[in-house]
Amino acid sequence: MKASQFLISTLKEAPADAEVISHQLMTRAGMIKKLGAGIYTYMPMGLRVIQKVEAIVREEMNRAGAIECLMPMVQPGELWRETGRFDKMGPELLRIKDRHERDFVLQPTSEEAVTDIARQEFKSYKQLPRNLYQIQTKFRDERRPRFGLMRGREFIMKDAYSFDRDEASARQSYQKMAAAYRAIFDRFGLTYRAVAADSGSIGGDMSEEFQVIAATGEDAIVYSTGSCYAANMEKAESAPPKGPRPPAAQPMTPTPTPGKATCADVAELLKLPLQRTVKSLVLATDELDSAGEIARTRIWLLLLRGDHDMNEVKVGKVPGLADFRFASLAEILEHFGAEPGYLGPIGLKKPVTVVADREVAVMADWVCGANKKDFHITGVNWGRDLPEPDIVADLRNAVAGDPSPDGQGQLAIERGIEIGHIFYLGTKYSAAMNATFLDEDGKPKPFQMGCYGIGITRLSAAAIEQNHDARGIIWPDAIAPFTVVICPVGMDRSEAVRQAAESLHAELLAAGVDVILDDRGERPGVMFADWELIGVPHRVTIGERGLKEGQVEYQHRRDETAAKVPADGIAAFVKARLAA
Amino acid sequence: MKASQFLISTLKEAPADAEVISHQLMTRAGMIKKLGAGIYTYMPMGLRVIQKVEAIVREEMNRAGAIECLMPMVQPGELWRETGRFDKMGPELLRIKDRHERDFVLQPTSEEAVTDIARQEFKSYKQLPRNLYQIQTKFRDERRPRFGLMRGREFIMKDAYSFDRDEASARQSYQKMAAAYRAIFDRFGLTYRAVAADSGSIGGDMSEEFQVIAATGEDAIVYSTGSCYAANMEKAESAPPKGPRPPAAQPMTPTPTPGKATCADVAELLKLPLQRTVKSLVLATDELDSAGEIARTRIWLLLLRGDHDMNEVKVGKVPGLADFRFASLAEILEHFGAEPGYLGPIGLKKPVTVVADREVAVMADWVCGANKKDFHITGVNWGRDLPEPDIVADLRNAVAGDPSPDGQGQLAIERGIEIGHIFYLGTKYSAAMNATFLDEDGKPKPFQMGCYGIGITRLSAAAIEQNHDARGIIWPDAIAPFTVVICPVGMDRSEAVRQAAESLHAELLAAGVDVILDDRGERPGVMFADWELIGVPHRVTIGERGLKEGQVEYQHRRDETAAKVPADGIAAFVKARLAA
Structure with missing residues (x-):
């Protein structure tokens, strides 16, 4: 290419609206152009990256035995009513009406459409397992689209769906996809981590996210320094605390803490470690009557160590708390007689259910609010000063330094960008849509399903979040818009430069290298700045002076300076660098 | 592939709803599956064809210097308001609202989006010419989607847009695309014709359709048997009639023609050739006042030879008739005093403008309606019986046997399916959207544009309309889902058959041949029927008996019977057939 x-x-x-580095650099490098909020044209430079990402995904999906198809972007609402998602999903599902006022949706994913195919095509267990995938434009009407391709409304996704006859086979299909995903992400040349994820309302224990590691990532990833354990923050287990609760050593003492409404402030005032404080969070659950009205409300007090954060997913798994909400100020005052900031489990006005994090349950001589404004209590001890907690559970986010739940090493935390997610679905969709096959025993059974996504356009942005510097993007070879750029200096003045540049261009092209020759006639400074911004990993600069000495310059995008290389061996030199 | x-x-x-052969065969061959009216999933077998079509289009577009990008499927309504198309287009433009009640459209084409890119990117004449294209899902909310992929609502189209600094350069860009289209359609291996088309409301004289020839085509194509002249029926010129009008020989005579309201019936009754009759068509044009109310209506009488059909595009080009409509019965009775079927230019109640086709203007002793029910007039002659026509023009469709308008050969007519259309647009969009560049003289000028479409999914259907037989589809090699199928007979019983099949499969794969090995274990009859329905062009059958004699069978999809080929040379034999 020239x-x-x-x-x-x-x-x-x-x-001005580009808040994150990938959005800034993709726009500045001419890869994307905004057409509307969260809606971008993939410009030629950007489309090349996307097509390379797609090609790698397609090859590995095919290798794993998945079969490509293409489902419609516009899908009938009636199909989405079969699973209830037409009504249940929020406004991110864009519902539209055609000229005949019939309901349609713009697909955000294709579970319904693919399950509809399966129930027509896969009549017998002999046709299973099957895995159908597509690489297709998706639409999610985000309330606040932002961050360029990181959270756009229209985006490209690879979505695959597996169909199996039983759970054992479905688990194999899932593992096959997990392996394919590793092969795919290995090929991209990005640093990533596969982490266990919560499978949410779908149930089951199999769900993994593939996270591109980047300091700017939205997600916190928890991993062990001593094993291969890794999970996202929602899912990451905290290891149970070691040893028994120490004996009580201090008397319980109400203490004035005027204006100190946070654990950190209280610890500072009292000159105590933050780990000795306990924070109180008040939740509520509503029990509905048959008419859907609130019949009864139960109030819960969650106790967490002052330096720990509540993990909402874990809290939601405490029996009775699946549908929790935060209590209202009125409810808090009614039960505690004090405002948030001074709450605690002692001296309640009305009974509440006390749920202590496992760490809190083994604490002695701790500090909590006194249920009285501007007062806390020190030297609090379970059993002596208040009953043992009603429930003890893992309620908190893991923190760096926690022991790994598999007992090997400590937990560390880094930031990541989710660009893939694999799920074992079970029969959630097949049962709802009556999608069955005839099993060997002659009986109809619902398909065991899995679904597997990769955000193609998001991945291109995540690669930049991970790989950039002050000068611009630094692409891994596999997904760079061009792998090599040739920058001839003074090509319009020097026939030798022109010939050397053209000949290297032709030789690399013939070797299948994705090379671009910058024949625009720009000054070296402009050329270098452009290609460093665009992030082409390998650059060869050809100038008249160097040629006279039989030399050209090679610089990798990560190199600080250019190296001189014999001109007559430059093609072989570049090819060797690509193979490396 | 296995x-x-x-x-x-x-x-x-x-x-039951598959009315045309391509829809029937694509469904039966498992290429497409209906998800909703005019909305199809491209199943794996169908997607392979589409991807091959796309690859050829992409290669040739790139070769012609066009640059690929990808514009959003969901486009802001405000952009479509700039050209007025948001309001002017009919309901085939699907208008949608997002969660914030903002207007969007699903793109049927992308003139607005690409012109928006051009006005931001191409600031100077030095950046021109440019041609941007995309291969993208489109949506047109057809009132009555039908014929499978021939007239679907969601479809895939390649659309390209050229930007030039002046008309001369724009014409060159257009010709470059015309050449690229020929290269593309040549590679598909289909019989096609590039025909001149009317450029409609856009103006200009450059527009060509690319028509795949098929007896079932919706469009009539007119071409010369003696030159390269070809046009669609709308556009095809009728050569002017030869020689002067013969002298009048018969007296004008009213003649009873009870119940004979068509030229054919009248000719039969009077035992005259149909070519001696003249049909009368009554049109109206409305002149509006400043308030948009009808101020005045003008009535026009069109006269065509009895065996000729009116060409609405040509009629619309007669000065004054751009916005014609057919007259109402009340208007006809008011001006002619008779019902349709017995109308003519003689004995009018009120003045009408008489427009005669060129052929009618040179007729003598002709027959027309008498403006009296059940009566016609014979022996009518211009000048003697009525004034010369107010206007003489080409009003009719060309018919087979007409002399070619370029004077070489005669016109013939065949049916075609439009799968490509190229247009010189001029400044229609750039002027409306204020999309300008700075020309060499420092002044802003609107881009000269062209647009160029290929219906990717429609093409796959058109290929089938042209190439099928009672057994199924017959794909050209270039776009077949698989080029070669290997059908082993009794592969599960015979190790020799299995080895021969696997080895041929591996050898062809290694040679880059798109081959599939039918290892399903089906009976020969089932295998053959499946692959003949699917339309794979080359088939190799391997059986135990043949192998013992050192032979396998080869059959092209168009061959009536299989030929025996030495087993040890079969790979080379097949490769030679592919190269042919």
Whole structure:
């Protein structure tokens, strides 16, 4: 490819609404152009990256035995009513009406459409297992689209769906996809981590996220420094605390803490470690009557160590708390007689259910609110000062330094960007849609399903979040818009430069290298700045002076300076660098 | 590829709503599956064809210097308001609202989006010419979607848009695309014709359709048997009649023609050739006042030879008739005093403008309605019996046997399916959207544009309309889902058959041949019927008996019978057939 035949369009400044580095750099490098909120044109430079990502995904999915199809972008509402998602999903599901006022949706995923195919096509257990996938434009009407391709409304996703006759086989299909995902992400040349994830309302214990590691990532990833344990923050287990509760050593003492409404402030005032404080969170659950009205409300007090954060997913798994909400101020005052900031489990006005985190349950001589404004209590001890907690459970987020739940090593935390997610679905969709096959015993059974997504466009942004510097993007070879750029200096003045550049271009092209020759006639400074912004990993600079000495310059995008390389061996040199 | 790893799903019967052969065969061959009216899933077998079509289009577009990008499927309504199309287009433009009640459309084409890119990117004449294209899902909310992929609502289209600084350059860009289209359609291996088309409301004289020739085509194509002249029926010129009008020979005579309201019936009754009759068509045009109310209506009488059909596009080009409508019965009775079937230009109640087709203008002793029920007039002659026509023009469709308008050969007519259309647009969109560049003289000028479409999914259907027989589809090699199928007979019983089949499969795969090995273990009859229905062009059958004699069978999909080929040379034999 010659640059003069391509559309290169770089910008000095990022648009004002570009909050994250990938959005800024993709816009500045001319990869994307905004058409509306969360809606982007993939410009030629950006589309090349997306097509390379797609090609790798397609190859590995095919290798894993998945079969590609393409389901419609516009799908009938009636199909989405079969699973209830037409009504249950929020406004991120864009519902539309055609000219005949019939309901349709723009697909955010395709579980319904693919299950409809399966129930027509896979009549017998002999046709199973099957895995159908597509690489297709999706639409989610995000309330606040932002961060460029990281949270757009229209995006490209690879979504695969497996159909099996029983759970054992479905678990195999799932593992096959897990392996394919590792093969895919290995090929991208990105640092990533596969982490256990919560399977949410779907149930089952199999769900993994694939996270591209990046300091700017939205997700916290918890991993062990001593084993392969890794999970997202929602899912990551905290190891149970070691040893028994120490004996009580201090008397229980109400203490004035005027204006100190946080554990940190109280610890500082009292000159105690934060780990000695306990924070109180008040939740409520509503029991509905047959008419759907609230019949009874139960109030819960959650106790967490002052330096710990509540994990909402874990709290939701405490029996009775599946549908919890935070209590209202009125409810808090009614039960505690004090405002948040000074709450605690001692001296309640009305009974509440006390749920202590496992760490809190083994604490002695702790500090909590006194249920009286501007007062806390020190030296509190279970059993002596208050009854043992009603429930003890893992309620908190894991923190760095926690022992790994598998007993090997400590937990560490890093940030990641989710670009893949695999799920064992069970019969959630097949049962709802009456999608069955005839099993060997002649009886109809619902398919055991799995679903497997990769955010193609999001991945291209995540790669940038992970790989950039002050000068611009740094693409891994596998998904760079071009792998090599040739920058001839003074090509219009020097026939030798032109010939050397053209000949290297032709030789690399013939070897199947994705090379671009910058024949725009720009000054070296402009050329270098453009290609460093765009992030092409390998650059060869050819100048008249160097040629006279039989030399050209090679610089990897991560190198600080260029290296001189004999001109007559440059093609082989570059090819060797690509293979490396 | 092995059939056991792929999704092969053939049907004996076509669905009841499949009216055309391509819809029937694509459904029966398991290429497409209906999800809603005019909305189809491309099943694995169908997607392979579509991807091959896309690859050829992409290669040739790139070769012609066009640059690929991808514009959003969901586009802001405000952009479509800039050209007025948001309001002007009919309900085939699907308008949707997002969660914030903002207007969007599902793109049927992308003129607005691409012009928006151009006005941001192409600031200077130095950046021109440019051609941007995409291969993207489109949506048109057809009132009555039908014929499978021939007239679906969601479909895949390649659309390209050229931007030039002046008309001369724009014409070159257009010609480059015309050449690229020929290269593309040549590669598909289909019989097609590029025909001149009317450029409609856009103006200009450059527009060509690419028509796949098929007896079932919706469009009539007119071409010369003696030159390369070809046009669609709307556009095809009728050569002017030869020689002057003969002198009048008969007296004008009113003649009873009870119940004979068509030219054919009248000619039969009077034992005259149909070519001696003249049909009368009554049109009206309304002149509006400043308030948009009808101020005045003008009535026009169109006269065409009895054996000719009116061409609405040509009629619309007669000065004053751009916005014609057919007259109401009340208007006809008011001006002619008779019902349709007995109308003519003689004895009018009120003045009408008489427009005669060129052929009618040179007729003598002709027959027309008498403006009296059940009566016609014979022996009518211009000048003697009525004034010369107010306007003489080409009003009719060309018919087979007409002289070619370029004077070389005669016109013939065949049926076609439009699968490509190229247009010179001028400044229609750029002017409306204020999309300008700075020209060499420092002044802003609107881009000269062209647009160029290929219906990717429609093409796959058109290929079938052209290439099928009673047994199924017959794909050209270039776009077949698989080029070669290997059918081993008794593979599960015979190790020799298995080895020969596997080895041929491996050898062809290694040679880059798109081959499928039918390892499903079906009986020969089932295998052959499936692959003939699916339309794979080359088939190799391997059986134990043949192998003992050192032979296998080869059959092209168009061959009536299989030929015996030495087993040890079969791979080379097949490769030679593919190259042919």
